[in-house]
Structure formats: C-alpha cells, structure tokens
Amino acid sequence: MRIRYVLLHAYGMGGTIRTVVNQANAMAAIGHDVEIVSVVRRREEPQFALDPAVSLVPLVDQREGVRPDGVGRKVWRRLRGKIVPHGEFAASYFTERVEKAVIDYVSSVDEGILVTTRPALNLIAARRGRPSVVRVAQEHMNLAAYPETIRQEIARHYDAFDAVAVLTGTDREEYQRLLPRTPIVRIPNAVETVGREPSRQRNPVIVAAGRLVAQKGFDLLIPAFAQVVRRHPEWRLRIFGTGPKTAELRGLISEHGLSAQVSLKGRTSRLPEELARASVYALSSRFEGLPMVMIEAMSHALPVAAFDCPTGPGDVLTHEVDGLLVPQRDVDALAAALDRLVSDRELRLRLGGAAAVTARGYAPEAVMPMWEELFLDLTGGKPLGDGYRAVSRGVTSPDS
Known part of the structure; x- marks a missing residue:
C-alpha cells in the first residue's frame, strides 16, 4: 500500500x-x-x-x-x-x-x-x-x-x-x-512499554510532564502539591517540559514558598529514567486527547493521580484499580489523592502494578x-x- x-x-x-x-x-x-x-x-x-x-x-x-x-x-x-x-x-x-x-x-x-x-x-x-x-x-x-x-x-x-x-x-x-x-x-x-524499568517506590518524588501551557494545568498541580508537602516535607515535585507558561509557573512556585520542593526541569531526553526513579505520576490537565506520557509512566509501574478531565484519563484508568481519578479542576481533591499515594507505599505498589498491566494494551x-x-x-x-x-x-x- x-x-x-x-x-x-x-x-x-x-x-x-x-x-x-x-x-x-x-x-x-x-x-x-x-x-x-x-x-x-x-x-x-x-x-x-x-x-x-x-x-x-x-x-x-x-x-x-x-x-x-x-x-x-x-x-x-x-x-x-x-x-x-x-x-x-x-x-x-x-x-x-x-x-x-x-x-x-x-x-x-x-x-x-x-x-x-x-x-x-x-x-x-x-x-x-x-x-x-x-x-x-x-x-x-x-x-x-x-x-x-x-x-x-x-x-x-x-x-x-x-x-x-x-x-x-x-x-x-x-x-x-x-x-x-x-x-x-x-x-x-x-506507547512503547517493553523493557521499562519499574519504579521501586523508594524515592519521594512526584513527576509530571508536558508542555507548559494552560491545557496541562500545572497551575493547578502546584497548589495541590503545596497542600501535600505541608504533611510530607521530604517529597518533591518535578515537572518536565517547556512552554510559554514557564515564568508564570515559576512565580506560582515562589508564591507558595516551594522553591526547594518544586522544580521545572525543562525538556529531557531521559524521561524514562526519571519516571523509573519517581514514585507517583500526576496528571492535572484541563483536557486531553490520549495522555501518552501518563501511559508511559504507567508502564514504569507508577500509580497515577489524575483529574478526570475530558478525555483520556478516564478512558485509560480505572479508579482505585490502576490509579486515582478526581473531579476535574478540583485542586483539593487532587491534593487528597496525591496525599493518599504519598502516605501509603503499599497502595502505590498495588496501583502501580495494575497500571503496568493496563499499559501493555497500548504497546x-x-x-x-x-x-x-x-x-x-x-x-x-x-x-x-x-x-x-x-x-x-x-x-x-x-x-x-
């Protein structure tokens, strides 16, 4: 053809x-x-x-x-x-x-x-x-x-x-x-899933990735993480990507006093390694098509906390089985979901293992x-x- x-x-x-x-x-x-x-x-x-x-x-x-x-x-x-x-x-x-x-x-x-x-x-x-x-x-x-x-x-x-x-x-x-x-x-x-190194759930790191644009909702994720870090000050949030909202997000990080806990890492060619070293993946998008990086994170046995935005997360994830879905744009609900995952390694391991199985359907x-x-x-x-x-x-x- x-x-x-x-x-x-x-x-x-x-x-x-x-x-x-x-x-x-x-x-x-x-x-x-x-x-x-x-x-x-x-x-x-x-x-x-x-x-x-x-x-x-x-x-x-x-x-x-x-x-x-x-x-x-x-x-x-x-x-x-x-x-x-x-x-x-x-x-x-x-x-x-x-x-x-x-x-x-x-x-x-x-x-x-x-x-x-x-x-x-x-x-x-x-x-x-x-x-x-x-x-x-x-x-x-x-x-x-x-x-x-x-x-x-x-x-x-x-x-x-x-x-x-x-x-x-x-x-x-x-x-x-x-x-x-x-x-x-x-x-x-x-999404390539073969040979992905699974997370060992040992590092207090949450990862998010995508263009730094309004669609991806990092302006919602940062205040949600601010609630988490009050109870878990050892945890860190790493956001990978570039885009026009960089300066605005840096200002938001400073406003919440998170300069030591949240980092904008820019573009990376080593995202698989970063995902394998993390323990949670956060998706804060206002809308999606099909969130490929989320599925890639799942292939590393990372549990996901995600807004149930239109469309994508709810088409891939089953709540409480391979991830946690919360109402879209609800910052407090996203904070609560992240807090559950951060607080409970056994929950992370259970959801992450199921996430890796789900991801195989997108290979x-x-x-x-x-x-x-x-x-x-x-x-x-x-x-x-x-x-x-x-x-x-x-x-x-x-x-x-």
Missing part, C-alpha cells in the same frame, strides 16, 4: 508528531510504501528517528524564518482562507503560502491512502482531496476541546472521509453523534496491527459499519 501522512511540522516535538512517526515506521517495517509530508520545516533534522524506508517531504521551508505573503493575512482569509477556520489551534501557521501549498499537494494526490492529522489538514483533505484516494482523518484531541467554529466545520465536511480515527471510546461516541453517516474508528496511540504490537487492518479494509472496499473494530493477528481494539 502507498500511505501518505501529512503533519504540520514533522521536524518538531510533540505527542502527535511522535505518534505519527511511530505509525509510519511501523507501516514501512512491514513493507508498505510510506511518506511523511511536513507542511512546514523549521529545523534541519527531525527530532524523532525515521525508518530509512520512510520518505520525508517538506512543503514550505521556514528554516530562515516565515517569509511575508503576497497579500496580508486578513486579506487572504477574506479571499480564500475559509478552509482553515478561525479557532484552529495552529491557525497562525496557515499563511497564504502555507495554506496554498497544502491545498496544491492534497489535490495532486490521486491514489493510495492519505492520512491527515489535525483539523486544519483534515478540512483541506475533505474539501480538496480526490475521491480516488482513501482519505483518513486522525483526531488527536477530544471534540469538546475545539471551539464552535471548528466543530461546525467538522460537522459540515468530515463526511467526505472514508474513516475518522479517534483515540478513546468517549471520543468515538462524541464524534459519532456529530457525524452519524461517517465511520468513526477508535485506535489509541501506541505497538497491540496497536499497529489495527492500523494495517483498517487500511486493508478501506482499500479492499470493506464497509465500516456501526461498531466496526479493527482486528488483526488476534488483537482487538481496547474498546471492543
């Missing part, structure tokens, strides 16, 4: 990029003809390793900066820029030059499978892709996280897809209600066959009726 993945910035970092690179590598490893198209290129080399068989094709080279367009952005939006609507989280990338490059590329593809990976790209594929191409939209964020402008465009145009792939069972129900005539398939992101060997089976069904003309589940080599989708 010829499979083309379109990413906004395949040379960057981030969960969606890592996920799609892993998919592309897996499809190439079993003999398919795979290409990744990067809408923009802002680095010399990709940050995630590509299989040598995977072609990487950039559309707009921005390594020397973003060149001005022939017309202003507002004029472009008025004249033609209706495909990428206002409210798309990455709308600022889609200048006249960039949007035109994607439209031209998508309209030129006349065979094989085209996989697009965010609403802006999905909408262009839906409106400009050829019917001769099998078109698959990937959604890496829950529907409710999008503004109304995006949800309206999804409802209006996603019927053009042969399938829309989402990450969780909750996502599948939400998208199916909005798109009753469109096949919605749940395939989670794959590449469980997930990647679902993608191949979906692609084979689509190219073979198999109808994807209600309740379709990708099944391959004895593996079924986790929501089957």
Whole structure:
C-alpha cells in the first residue's frame, strides 16, 4: 500500500508528531510504501528517528524564518482562507503560502491512502482531496476541546472521509453523534512499554510532564502539591517540559514558598529514567486527547493521580484499580489523592502494578496491527459499519 501522512511540522516535538512517526515506521517495517509530508520545516533534522524506508517531504521551508505573503493575512482569509477556520489551534501557521501549498499537494494526490492529522489538514483533505484516494482523518484531541467554529466545520465536511480515527471510546461516541453517516474508528496511540524499568517506590518524588501551557494545568498541580508537602516535607515535585507558561509557573512556585520542593526541569531526553526513579505520576490537565506520557509512566509501574478531565484519563484508568481519578479542576481533591499515594507505599505498589498491566494494551504490537487492518479494509472496499473494530493477528481494539 502507498500511505501518505501529512503533519504540520514533522521536524518538531510533540505527542502527535511522535505518534505519527511511530505509525509510519511501523507501516514501512512491514513493507508498505510510506511518506511523511511536513507542511512546514523549521529545523534541519527531525527530532524523532525515521525508518530509512520512510520518505520525508517538506512543503514550505521556514528554516530562515516565515517569509511575508503576497497579500496580508486578513486579506487572504477574506479571499480564500475559509478552509482553515478561525479557532484552529495552529491557525497562525496557515499563511497564504502555507495554506496554498497544502491545498496544491492534497489535490495532486490521486491514489493510495492519505492520512491527515489535525483539523486544519483534515478540512483541506475533505474539501480538496480526490475521491480516488482513501482519505483518513486522525483526531488527536477530544471534540469538546475545539471551539464552535471548528466543530461546525467538522460537522459540515468530515463526511467526505472514508474513516475518522479517534483515540478513546468517549471520543468515538462524541464524534459519532456529530457525524452519524461517517465511520468513526477508535485506535489509541501506541506507547512503547517493553523493557521499562519499574519504579521501586523508594524515592519521594512526584513527576509530571508536558508542555507548559494552560491545557496541562500545572497551575493547578502546584497548589495541590503545596497542600501535600505541608504533611510530607521530604517529597518533591518535578515537572518536565517547556512552554510559554514557564515564568508564570515559576512565580506560582515562589508564591507558595516551594522553591526547594518544586522544580521545572525543562525538556529531557531521559524521561524514562526519571519516571523509573519517581514514585507517583500526576496528571492535572484541563483536557486531553490520549495522555501518552501518563501511559508511559504507567508502564514504569507508577500509580497515577489524575483529574478526570475530558478525555483520556478516564478512558485509560480505572479508579482505585490502576490509579486515582478526581473531579476535574478540583485542586483539593487532587491534593487528597496525591496525599493518599504519598502516605501509603503499599497502595502505590498495588496501583502501580495494575497500571503496568493496563499499559501493555497500548504497546505497538497491540496497536499497529489495527492500523494495517483498517487500511486493508478501506482499500479492499470493506464497509465500516456501526461498531466496526479493527482486528488483526488476534488483537482487538481496547474498546471492543
């Protein structure tokens, strides 16, 4: 099969990029003809390793900066820029030059499978892709996280897809209600779980990781941890990631008098080692798609305390079995859950052991066959009726 993945910035970092690179590598490893198209290129080399068989094709080279367009952005939006609507989280990338490059590329593809990976790209594929191409939209964020402008465009145009792939069972129900005539398939992101060193539950360390943005809720986690550390002053919170909220979070740490107990560690290439040395993982997000780093932490037998935000944590965790779920944005409840884990090593060991078992369901060997089976069904003309589940080599989708 010829499979083309379109990413906004395949040379960057981030969960969606890592996920799609892993998919592309897996499809190439079993003999398919795979290409990744990067809408923009802002680095010399990709940050995630590509299989040598995977072609990487950039559309707009921005390594020397973003060149001005022939017309202003507002004029472009008025004249033609209706495909990428206002409210798309990455709308600022889609200048006249960039949007035109994607439209031209998508309209030129006349065979094989085209996989697009965010609403802006999905909408262009839906409106400009050829019917001769099998078109698959990937959604890496829950529907409710999008503004109304995006949800309206999804409802209006996603019927053009042969399938829309989402990450969780909750996502599948939400998208199916909005798109009753469109096949919605749940395939989670794959997380490498083999050979992960389990936590020994000996270090008084809580770990959290993600972009330092409002979505991740670290501004809620820090005051929750402030309650914990009053009773357990030996414990530490380490937050890994970079982003625009760095200065604000440093101020919050100082405001709570936690400079010795909370550290912003920045980006690390050694997150597996950091997770193995920790004893608890905290997820404080306001919303999620599928929290990959949380699942990675679970593969290290780390118990999780998480907001039951839309969506993801509650689709992965079972409360009191492999983690603790608390009402979203409830700082006191998150503090109480963390306090329970910090206070009870036996509880941590029990929940962490169950978490490691749960994480195995997201291993590449469980997930990647679902993608191949979906692609084979689509190219073979198999109808994807209600309740379709990708099944391959004895593996079924986790929501089957």
